[in-house]
Amino acid sequence: xxxxxxxxxxxxxxxxxxxxxxxxxxxxxxxxxxxxxxxxxxxxxxxxxxxxxxxxxxxxxxxxxxxxxxxxxxxxxxxxxxxxxxxxxxxxxxxxxxxxxxxxxxxxxxxxxxxxxxxxxxxxxxxxxxxxxxxxxxxxxxxxxxxxxxxxxxxxxxxxxxxxxxxxxxxxxxxxxxxxxxxxxxxxxxxxxxxxxxxxxxxxxxxxxxxxxxxxxxxxxxxxxxxxxxxxxxxxxxxxxxxxxxxxxxxxxxxxxxxxxxxxxxxxxxxxxxxxxxxxxxxxxxxxxxxxxxxxxxxxxxxxxxxxxxxxxxxxxxxxxxxxxxxxxxxxxxxxxxxxxxxxxxxxxxxxxxxxxxxxxxxxxxxxxxxxxxxxxxxxxxxxxxxxxxxxxxxxxxxxxxxxxxxxxxxxxxxxxxxxxxxxxxxxxxxxxxxxxxxxxxxxxxxxxxxxxxxxxxxxxxxxxxxxxxxxxxxxxxxxxxxxxxxxxxxxxxxxxxxxxxxxxxxxxxxxxxxxxxxxxxxxxxxxxxxxxxxxxxxxxxxxxxxxxxxxxxxxxxxxxxxxxxxxxxxxxxxxxxxxxxxxxxxxxxxxxxxxxxxxxxxxxxxxxxxxxxxxxxxxxxxxxxxxxxxxxxxxxxxxxxxxxxxxxxxxxxxxxxxxxxxxxxxxxxxxxxxxxxxxxxxxxxxxxxxxxxxxxxxxxxxxxxxxxxxxxxxxxxxxxxxxxxxxxxxxxxxxxxxxxxxxxxxxxxxxxxxxxxxxxxxxxxxxxxxxxxxxxxxxxxxxxxxxxxxxxxxxxxxxxxxxxxxxxxxxxx
Amino acid sequence: xxxxxxxxxxxxxxxxxxxxxxxxxxxxxxxxxxxxxxxxxxxxxxxxxxxxxxxxxxxxxxxxxxxxxxxxxxxxxxxxxxxxxxxxxxxxxxxxxxxxxxxxxxxxxxx
Ligand code: SRM
Ligand SMILES: Cc1cc2nc3c(=O)[nH]c(=O)nc-3n(C[C@H](O)[C@H](O)[C@H](O)COP(=O)(O)OP(=O)(O)OC[C@H]3O[C@@H](n4cnc5c(N)ncnc54)[C@H](O)[C@@H]3O)c2cc1C
Ligand code: SF4
Ligand code: FES
Numbered sequence: 007x008x009x010x011x012x013x014x015x016x017x018x019x020x021x022x023x024x025x026x027x028x029x030x031x032x033x034x035x036x037x038x039x040x041x042x043x044x045x046x047x048x049x050x051x052x053x054x055x056x057x058x059x060x061x062x063x064x065x066x067x068x069x070x071x072x073x074x075x076x077x078x079x080x081x082x083x084x085x086x087x088x089x090x091x092x093x094x095x096x097x098x099x100x101x102x103x104x105x106x107x108x109x110x111x112x113x114x115x116x117x118x119x120x121x122x123x124x125x126x127x128x129x130x131x132x133x134x135x136x137x138x139x140x141x142x143x144x145x146x147x148x149x150x151x152x153x154x155x156x157x158x159x160x161x162x163x164x165x166x167x168x169x170x171x172x173x174x175x176x177x178x179x180x181x182x183x184x185x186x187x188x189x190x191x192x193x194x195x196x197x198x199x200x201x202x203x204x205x206x207x208x209x210x211x212x213x214x215x216x217x218x219x220x221x222x223x224x225x226x227x228x229x230x231x232x233x234x235x236x237x238x239x240x241x242x243x244x245x246x247x248x249x250x251x252x253x254x255x256x257x258x259x260x261x262x263x264x265x266x267x268x269x270x271x272x273x274x275x276x277x278x279x280x281x282x283x284x285x286x287x288x289x290x291x292x293x294x295x296x297x298x299x300x301x302x303x304x305x306x307x308x309x310x311x312x313x314x315x316x317x318x319x320x321x322x323x324x325x326x327x328x329x330x331x332x333x334x335x336x337x338x339x340x341x342x343x344x345x346x347x348x349x350x351x352x353x354x355x356x357x358x359x360x361x362x363x364x365x366x367x368x369x370x371x372x373x374x375x376x377x378x379x380x381x382x383x384x385x386x387x388x389x390x391x392x393x394x395x396x397x398x399x400x401x402x403x404x405x406x407x408x409x410x411x412x413x414x415x416x417x418x419x420x421x422x423x424x425x426x427x428x429x430x431x432x433x434x435x436x437x438x439x440x441x442x443x444x445x446x447x448x449x450x451x452x453x454x455x456x457x458x459x460x461x462x463x464x465x466x467x468x469x470x471x472x473x474x475x476x477x478x479x480x481x482x483x484x485x486x487x488x489x490x491x492x493x494x495x496x497x498x499x500x501x502x503x504x505x506x507x508x509x510x511x512x513x514x515x516x517x518x519x520x521x522x523x524x525x526x527x528x529x530x531x532x533x534x535x536x537x538x539x540x541x542x543x544x545x546x547x548x549x550x551x552x553x554x555x556x557x558x559x560x561x562x563x564x565x566x567x568x569x570x571x572x573x574x575x576x577x578x579x580x581x582x583x584x585x586x587x588x589x590x591x592x593x594x595x596x597x598x599x600x601x602x603x604x605x606x607x608x609x610x611x612x613x614x615x616x617x618x619x620x621x622x623x624x625x626x627x628x629x630x631x632x633x634x635x636x637x638x639x640x641x642x643x644x645x646x647x648x649x650x651x652x653x654x655x656x657x658x659x660x661x662x663x664x665x666x667x668x669x670x671x672x673x674x675x676x677x678x679x680x681x682x683x684x685x686x687x688x689x690x691x692x693x694x695x696x697x698x699x700x701x702x703x704x705x706x707x708x709x710x711x712x713x714x715x716x717x718x719x720x721x722x723x724x725x726x727x728x729x730x731x732x733x734x735x736x737x738x739x740x741x742x743x744x745x746x747x748x749x750x751x752x753x754x755x756x757x758x759x760x761x762x763x764x765x766x767x768x769x770x771x772x773x774x775x776x777x778x779x780x781x782x783x784x785x786x787x788x789x790x791x792x793x794x795x796x797x798x799x800x801x802x803x804x805x806x807x808x809x810x811x812x813x814x815x816x817x818x819x820x
Numbered sequence: 821x822x823x824x825x826x827x828x829x830x831x832x833x834x835x836x837x838x839x840x841x842x843x844x845x846x847x848x849x850x851x852x853x854x855x856x857x858x859x860x861x862x863x864x865x866x867x868x869x870x871x872x873x874x875x876x877x878x879x880x881x882x883x884x885x886x887x888x889x890x891x892x893x894x895x896x897x898x899x900x901x902x903x904x905x906x907x908x909x910x911x912x913x914x915x916x917x918x919x920x921x922x923x924x925x926x927x928x929x930x931x
Contacts, residue, residue: 532887532889556842557884560883560893568879812840818849818850819835819850
């Protein structure tokens with residue numbers, strides 16, 4: 007097939023990101039030609055500020071070097087400005103006469119700085135802050151001149167002022183409004199910021215309006231004059247008063263513009279052959295000026311250019327971080343407060359910390375952080391996810407404690423960590439490795455960092471810390487992923503929720519059906535999505551959808567736990583932690599007969615036989631089975647253990663028969679697959695010797711019945727279980743526990759443990775269904791029992807059925 | 821056939837019927853060259869790799885097969901079945917062996 011021709015105008019961050027995404031999806035669809043007015047390959051404009059501040063150099067910030075264009079067969083016209091688009095002949099013409107024809111045109115012309123229309127604006131030494139040329143002009147001015155004036159105290163203006171100061175100039179920031187960064191900060195935070203910038207030597211003139219720039223004898227600017235008559239010396243004037251989408255070219259070609267090139271949710275302009283992305287665009291009336299939303303646009307646009315037709319861009323919520331080393335400011339959302347909203351404020355002037363959270367109807371709608379921005383990413387996530395925070399409202403202000411979890415105690419601020427500090431304990435990745443990968447590969451998302459460094463790709467407990475390192479390295483470009491709408495994996499655009507819904511609504515029964523219906527991008531999915539789909543199918547359509555062992559992780563396929571040396575461990579079930587001399591004898595015999603190297607008590611109160619070769623498993627299970635022992639599912643996303651204490655059976659304090667309650671629960675739940683593993687505990691009194699306070703379902707006996715707790719977790723991040731309700735009888739314990747677990751099984755996303763699930767949907771939601779709605783509770787209970795009925799012990803099956811035994815047999819060469 | 825291969829006098833050996841390997845699954849063969857994992861894809865192609873992950877030696881035979889890639893069960897490196905190379909950004913290679921399918925039978929050549 008002949009390749010189509012794609013021409014891109016504007017060789018900047020949004021455009022090149024679109025090309026990268028497009029090449030990933032459809033490497034051979036287009037012959038690509040790029041025009042860029044700047045004589046450089048695509049670079050990271052954001053990092054011009056660290057370059058100006060002397061913290062980085064220009065070569066450091068190139069995102070796509072010339073070799074990249076070459077490797078992808080892209081014709082680059084660097085330094086050529088397109089002056090005309092001929093939509094009839096479908097070609098573009100540059101100022102120097104270079105022409106290129108297109109089948110599809112991509113406009114990515116960015117924006118132009120707004121220049122105040124005052125006398126003297128064209129004098130030498132008056133510049134804006136937008137590109138490499140401006141940055142070089144500032145660096146040069148700092149070598150030869152003394153007085154700099156920055157007009158505009160927004161993000162750009164302050165970063166410019168800071169850089170010029172660091173390069174030795176005497177810098178005054180002039181601003182029309184009453185406080186600095188008035189569009190990102192409230193007055194309190196702005197005053198704190200101004201103070202610390204003044205401490206760095208910057209001067210501020212607020213509420214001042216520029217009247218004229220006065221030239222000196224050499225023709226270079228020499229002073230700035232204000233409306234009130236005052237005037238100060240200025241050999242360099244940087245205008246940072248705002249940007250305007252660059253739309254002239256589009257307008258001259260008759261493409262509809264309105265404060266930006268108007269595009270729909272697929273980033274298409276009014277001419278269907280012409281797409282547009284980046285700062286030049288107006289989407290639903292909004293033109294964005296930060297890269298994170300532009301990258302989202304790039305992804306959607308690339309998808310449509312590749313003619314996959316999936317995905318819509320629906321607008322973004324943005325957050326702001328100032329990139330001035332040593333100063334931490336963060337703001338997001340609707341932070342000004344006002345009517346119908348609540349504000350939670352923490353202000354410690356001496357400690358230099360100010361935090362304001364704005365809430366509306368139990369969701370976070372805005373945040374301003376000054377001095378301590380460690381939790382910025384977390385608040386931003388809550389805000390974007392519109393998560394109900396009623397349950398955590400009273401400690402919301404104190405942050406996520408995302409860092410400081412087990413294994414990472416004491417490390418609270420990513421920026422302050424030395425490069426040698428270990429961040430990911432599982433994969434041995436240090437901060438320096440992560441920063442280097444982010445810089446050399448131009449990474450912007452946590453997924454990219456995971457792929458390149460493996461940091462946070464195993465147990466995930468360091469995710470928060472890695473996010474912070476990412477945020478502090480790339481500055482405002484960092485955008486945490488939408489957890490609610492995150493695609494299942496790279497094989498699809500669809501998030502977990504949509505997949506679950508489709509399976510239910512369309513009555514899909516097999517993995518290929520789901521992949522076909524939801525237009526999976528890969529033929530067989532991958533090791534991330536297939537296990538999720540398999541679980542969704544069997545939990546939604548029990549006894550109807552067929553389990554696919556090849557879509558299960560090895561432990562669930564082999565019904566034992568793979569060890570680092572490739573052998574397996576076997577943990578028989580001990581209902582409620584109870585055993586008998588006969589059972590112990592069987593276990594002892596098996597351990598001797600098969601020369602099991604290690605026998606250990608597990609943290610789940612049962613016995614682990616470790617180091618058994620795979621081909622011996624069926625024989626081991628056969629022997630255990632004869633003694634009445636069945637699979638303990640210590641390997642699955644399934645019911646694991648129900649821990650019990652001795653309880654009223656023996657204990658002098660016991661109020662309820664916790665052992666028999668535990669055994670009943672464990673028998674009811676035998677064979678239950680779940681989004682993640684599920685652990686229960688039953689204690690006979692509030693002394694709680696079974697540790698019910700950190701279980702997915704915790705039951706605590708009290709004189710008048712049982713207290714039920716849910717969503718605890720004792721693993722990576724300890725979570726104390728939350729009180730659900732109190733019940734009177736054993737039957738109620740079974741019914742409520744079953745209903746809660748079935749709700750979790752039906753609603754949670756794969757690999758969400760109960761604590762993550764409840765954090766996402768809110769405890770209120772669970773209570774409304776499980777506690778307050780008796781008919782729904784009973785339905786859930788029944789659906790769980792239905793799903794579990796006729797479940798066969800997988801060990802027994804592996805022993806009895808030759809087909810299943812194949813998994814364990816080694817082939818011999820004839 | 822290359823000169824080295826001829827010198828080693830390797831021959832095709834019959835392993836099993838195709839049906840004895842599950843689709844998107846694998847079987848392990850013990851050999852003088854160590855354990856070999858024989859994979860079958862959803863499209864019924866057959867591949868054989870040394871059953872040792874280039875990362876830390878995990879048994880690739882126990883991984884999940886999707887397309888022509890197996891994900892190691894230990895730390896989730898992705899290994900290409902055709903040539904044993906790790907999928908970027910990881911780097912490393914597991915030795916691959918010649919296999920063929922003839923009349924529903926799987927044959928292996930130790931080279
Ligand atoms: C055998 C055992 C350790 C022991 O010797 O005591 C164990 C062993 C493993 N645990 Fe565990 N956990 C064991 C009790 C626990 C407990 C304590 C408990 O169950 O009371 C916890 C904390 C409680 C909890 O889960 O809330 C625990 C929290 C974890 C976690 C973190 C889960 C989390 O949500 O944060 C993982 C990782 C995971 O599942 O992703 C994990 C994963 C693992 C794995 C399966 C790692 C893996 O994926 O291969 C370990 C397998 C080792 C092996 O080679 O067989 N193990 N693990 C315990 C088996 C209990 C049983 O009889 O079933
Ligand atoms: C100093 C500075 C610091 C910043 N810091 C941050 C930050 O911390 N966080 C953040 O999110 N964002 C930041 N930004 C904003 C961010 O850089 C922009 O949002 C982003 O670069 C916009 O991408 P774009 O592709 O739309 O436009 P650009 O990257 O500006 O690319 C447009 C390109 O098109 C070219 N062009 C225009 N017209 C034509 C034509 N007719 N023919 C050929 N070429 C043409 C331009 O020369 C330009 O190279 C910062 C910007 C600056 C200047
Ligand atoms: S048994 Fe659990 S805590 Fe111990 S090393 Fe394995 S995963 Fe880590
Ligand atoms: S051993 Fe295979 S990924 Fe580590």
